[in-house]
Amino acid sequence: MSDLVTAAEVAGVLSAAGGLGYAKVRAPRVWWSLVGLPVTRVRFALTYESTMDVCGLTVQPTRARAALLRATRKEVLPVPPRVRRVRMTSTGLRVTLRLAAGLEPADLVAASARLRHAFGVYSIVVVDTKPGLVELRMTGYDVLRRVRMPRILHRPRTGGPLMVPVALREDGGVFVRNYLRIPHALTLGANQSGKSMYQRNLIRGLASRDVALVGIDCKRGVEQIRFVSRFSAFATDPETAAGLLDALVGEMEDRFDLLSLHQVSDLWELPEDARPVPVVVFVDEVAELFLTSAKADEDRRDRMVKQLIRLAQMARAVGIYLEICGQRFGSELGRGATMLRAQLTGRVCHRVNDKQTAEMGLGDISPEAMVAATQIRADRPGLAVAGDASGGWSRIRTPKVTTDETAAACRRYAYLTPDLPALAAFRPPAVSPGPGDALPLDKSRPVAD
Numbered sequence: 001m002s003d004l005v006t007a008a009e010v011a012g013v014l015s016a017a018g019g020l021g022y023a024k025v026r027a028p029r030v031w032w033s034l035v036g037l038p039v040t041r042v043r044f045a046l047t048y049e050s051t052m053d054v055c056g057l058t059v060q061p062t063r064a065r066a067a068l069l070r071a072t073r074k075e076v077l078p079v080p081p082r083v084r085r086v087r088m089t090s091t092g093l094r095v096t097l098r099l100a101a102g103l104e105p106a107d108l109v110a111a112s113a114r115l116r117h118a119f120g121v122y123s124i125v126v127v128d129t130k131p132g133l134v135e136l137r138m139t140g141y142d143v144l145r146r147v148r149m150p151r152i153l154h155r156p157r158t159g160g161p162l163m164v165p166v167a168l169r170e171d172g173g174v175f176v177r178n179y180l181r182i183p184h185a186l187t188l189g190a191n192q193s194g195k196s197m198y199q200r201n202l203i204r205g206l207a208s209r210d211v212a213l214v215g216i217d218c219k220r221g222v223e224q225i226r227f228v229s230r231f232s233a234f235a236t237d238p239e240t241a242a243g244l245l246d247a248l249v250g251e252m253e254d255r256f257d258l259l260s261l262h263q264v265s266d267l268w269e270l271p272e273d274a275r276p277v278p279v280v281v282f283v284d285e286v287a288e289l290f291l292t293s294a295k296a297d298e299d300r301r302d303r304m305v306k307q308l309i310r311l312a313q314m315a316r317a318v319g320i321y322l323e324i325c326g327q328r329f330g331s332e333l334g335r336g337a338t339m340l341r342a343q344l345t346g347r348v349c350h351r352v353n354d355k356q357t358a359e360m361g362l363g364d365i366s367p368e369a370m371v372a373a374t375q376i377r378a379d380r381p382g383l384a385v386a387g388d389a390s391g392g393w394s395r396i397r398t399p400k401v402t403t404d405e406t407a408a409a410c411r412r413y414a415y416l417t418p419d420l421p422a423l424a425a426f427r428p429p430a431v432s433p434g435p436g437d438a439l440p441l442d443k444s445r446p447v448a449d
């Protein structure tokens, strides 16, 4: 009998171990919740002080504290940053630390690789939250291996009208493209690095919101043509693109007249009934717009660059935002290109073929971000380094979204496509359903979410 019980127990233990091993590979989130999180929490509690000590993150106690310790006959030892809060999440552990006098966030950043190994987690990102406080964002496993966005974010219109959850960050948080905070952005990356996937995620996210979408895709529209049911204007060659950019500048000037009439300085200060719809302009492969084959094209190119620079400098106030994508974006694209790049403060850099491209995208943001972009592997398409003018950056990866799914979302929300009279000449013709478009083209009737 006892042999039988032992055999059953052994079988139970083995199948539980096998199940956990399977979960570790196939369902890391489950494994983390069941095993990784409790183990890491205990390890953190037991080893925190000694780890901080060996990592050089302790300081001598204040005189008052040292005197108190001596008075109570306790040993005067160096002190680590005080743990203010430990929060357990489905992807990791978030620890808020109060920095001891003499330490700065950079000290923790420099030690983050050592801390990661000491606490046995996949990665640690140090975030400077408030003066005197930092947050250690520990991730228990590689959350970017298979990207799954939190379920709530699948609902259309989550967040404000101009906040689109577009990718997952390596610390398990969600990377949100917030057009109000960062109006214009540049997405760079080599062939097959995931630029179109990033734009597709954005288009799908914006399709359900009250915005006008404009597409400029001078590769004859091959990347964006499936989404035109939701576009208010579309250009597929440099000549049409030049006309469309002129029209956008015209729209911008009309909107400034409107602001002036209402004596306000920003679109969002206008009364709701007078407020024009925000516009997001997607430019795919910007080099196609800039490269010239004949001398005669140069004037048109220079004019386009000038118009883009004007939009990038001024259009934020009137709710026109630029989303520019390309393999490279440097002085080789001609006069004004680097000036335009400086105005595109949001940067997303996918895998690059050379250091210079990473420098174009992230050099003016942070040297560490640049190095991180050069380390992206070819077998991880969609992985990118996202940064902004504040110097903050993080590794992100978009979820996989097919062209069919994006086209279906565009068709579903085609009824939201605003008519912008200034861009009427560039309004794409209605398209017939594509092979993967499950939903019918219907501009008059909203479809329930």
Ligand SMILES: Nc1ncnc2c1ncn2[C@@H]1O[C@H](COP(=O)(O)OP(=O)(O)OP(=O)(O)O)[C@@H](O)[C@H]1O
Pocket (backbone or CB within 6 Å): 189, 190, 191, 192, 193, 194, 195, 196, 197, 198, 381, 382, 383, 397, 398, 399, 400
């Ligand atoms: N986040 C992702 N997860 C998984 N696969 C991805 C991801 N992003 C891109 N891919 C895959 O990588 C390949 C290239 O992606 P994509 O077309 O977006 O790259 P690209 O940079 O636009 O390429 P190109 O410049 O050649 O047009 C596609 O097969 C796509 O399915």
